[in-house]
Amino acid sequence: MIPRILLVNPWITDFSAYDLWARPLGLLYLAGVARHLGCEVFLVDCTDRWHESLETRPYKPRRFSCGKYPAVEIPKPSPVEWVPRRFKRYGISPEAFRRSLDSIAPPDLILVGSRMTYWYPGVSEAVGILRERFPRTPIVLGGVYPTLFRRHSERFSGADRVVAGEGENALVELINAMFKPRSPAPCFDLGDLEQIPPPAYDLIAGRDCLPFMMSRGCPRRCSYCASRFLFPQYRRRDPLRAADQLVEWVERWGFGHVAFYDDALLADRRRYFLPFAERLIASGLRARFHTPNGLDYGAIDDETAQRLYQLGFETIRLSLETADRERLRLVGRNPDLGRFEKALESLFRAGFDASRIGVYVLFGLPGQRRTEVEATVEYVLGFGVTPLLSEFSPLPLTAEWEKVRTVGSPPVEEEPLLTNNSVFYRLSGEFPDAWLNELRRRIREAKEKNSARAR
Ligand code: SF4
Secondary structure: OOEEEEEOOEEEOOOOOOOOOEEEEHHHHHHHHHHHHHEEEEEEEEOOOOOOOOOOOOOOOOOOHHHHOEEEEOOOOOOOOOOOOOOEEEOHHHHHHHHHHHHHOOOOEEOOOOOHHHHHHHHHHHHHHHHHOOOOOEEEEHHHHHHHHHHHHHOOOOOOEEEEOOOEEEEHHHHHHOOOOOOOOOOOOOOOHHHHOOOHHHHOOOOOOOOOOOEEEEOOOOOOOOOOHOOOOOOOOOHHHHHHHHHHHHHHHOOOOOEEEOOOOOOOOOOOOOHHHHHHHHHHOOEEEOOOOOEHHHHOHHHHHHHHHHOOOOOEEEEEOOHHHHHHHHHOOOOOHHHHHEEEEHHHHHHHHHHHHHHHHEEOOOOOOOHHHHHHHHHHOOOOOEEEEEEEEOOOOOOHHHHEEEEEEOOOOOOOOOOOOOHHHHHHOOHHHHHHHHHHHHHHHHHHHHHHHHO
């Protein structure tokens, strides 16, 4: 008997959501492992903008394979009832989800993924429907939610079991225990990324955007980031092998876009990113590249900027977060802003125009004031590039978490919904909506002026 494994990417439940090259890479890795062990795999992605139930596919496309999700308003969960925004379920309808499940014979095991912890209402709803449709099949939940909120996920997800951290070896053990193969499969050495079977990219419905990682984790320790808890060790792939595989996958499946999910794509760039980029350039691969995670500007010199440009990176996002040197020092980042300015110069020299460069500006950190955020926005606008405001969302286990875990009622340590980026900054009162709208207006206006000047 060939074991049948169903993988499910649940809905997003939030005040806003937009598809910025989001694909369920963790589940695709697990599907690759399951296949490697001889299982048959099926994927149902509740956020699939190419789902057969949608009248237009992809749903509401925008540039570079991004776009809106279908969405319906749903009742606001009580802990966030006070937030003056509409709460929605983003993705296909529950009926379409049920129909997708009806087309699959009962699986032997169901793996449910999770991304943002505060999207747990979507996880619980998907698990409830899976339970109703396949009452005898064990359901295992993995991903960010059980890794950072284990007890909460055990209580509220409805899954039979939750798994924290990287899931490959947990899956090997589960398959060995459930299906008792004659010779049990050994676990992978997760320290060596070359050992892990490739993601099952063929399961991505639209084949528009390939999510790719050449590393797991990050060598840095920023006080607000949970990267090291999601990936306890920082590891990298062999750059030449990674490049060759990427070329093969893009060409085999016809993907037009590649999104790097690495937390630290440019770390130790001379040994990793530059040889990788040179190999890709030499291959003549025709694809557009994107980095939804911000790049470390400290690693961008002329050579790196040129490679990014030659590769065809459409959008460059830099993680500045703040121009306040003291804050940079407090959160564990290098306070030398000269590195940011040099990186911009290198990007401009390489050929990027300002409209293609976005700079993350974080607001809502504990103790942060509006004036700091305003000054950072003005600093970024001064270079003609676009500030991308990003709301601070506290993550368990991080240093910033200790400062805020008792904030809110119930406190954020008991209620992940309060850590939602549209919610948490509202708890302090320092960042009222009128102020935020005005800042956004200021950014829009400056952007329009800059593009008029460029024309
Ligand atoms: S914020 Fe970025 S640089 Fe800092 S630890 Fe996280 S992934 Fe690394």
